[in-house]
Amino acid sequence: MIKLVVALLATIGGAAVAVQSKVNGGLGKQVGLIEGSFISFLIGTLVLFFFTIFFGKGNIFAITEVPKWQLIGGILGAIYVSILIFSVNKIGVTSTLMAVVLGQIIIGAMIDHFGFFGGENYPITGKKIIAILLLIFSLYLFNK
Structure with a gap:
């Protein structure tokens, strides 16, 4: 049963990515590719900041203890969002x-x-x- 719930959550995450793609694509058309990516990440960062404050249970200061390669996720995310903003406007x-x-x-x-x-x-x-x-x-x- 837990696998079904997790699969459903992943499906909802995929649906969110589809909506995000079109929304960010429109944003990129209006403000520019890099600017749209920046705005998207800025808003996402603010939301996560408040989630961390009110719901976070971990230790954000442990960032100094993790292997440095684990910090590239943000870079990969920025590349991903930028490519999506570009691609959606070209191929749908x-x-x-x-x-x-x-x-x-x-x-x-x-x-x-x-x-x-x-x-x-x-x-x-x-x-x-x-x-x-x-x-x-x-x-x-x-x-x-």
Whole structure:
């Protein structure tokens, strides 16, 4: 039952990304690509600041103790949002998100296969390769 709830939450997160893509794409058209990305992150930062104050249970000052490579998430997020703002305005939300999912699946499979970043190993099998190839083909068909 818990897996179903988590999958539902992930689906809601995916829906939020789809809406965010179009909203940020419109913002980028109005204010510019980099400026739109900045505004999006600024508002998100403010929301998370207040969430941290009122609901946070961790220790934000432990940032000095984590491996430095774990701090690149913000950089990757900025790259992601900037690319989405650009892409949505060029190829639409669906094509953009299909490409995003494809990139996530390919890199996710590599991370799982090799156990990068301290993760467990989940080997890439022939079935997984076929699934990835079908995703690539579906992206091709969708944009044809």
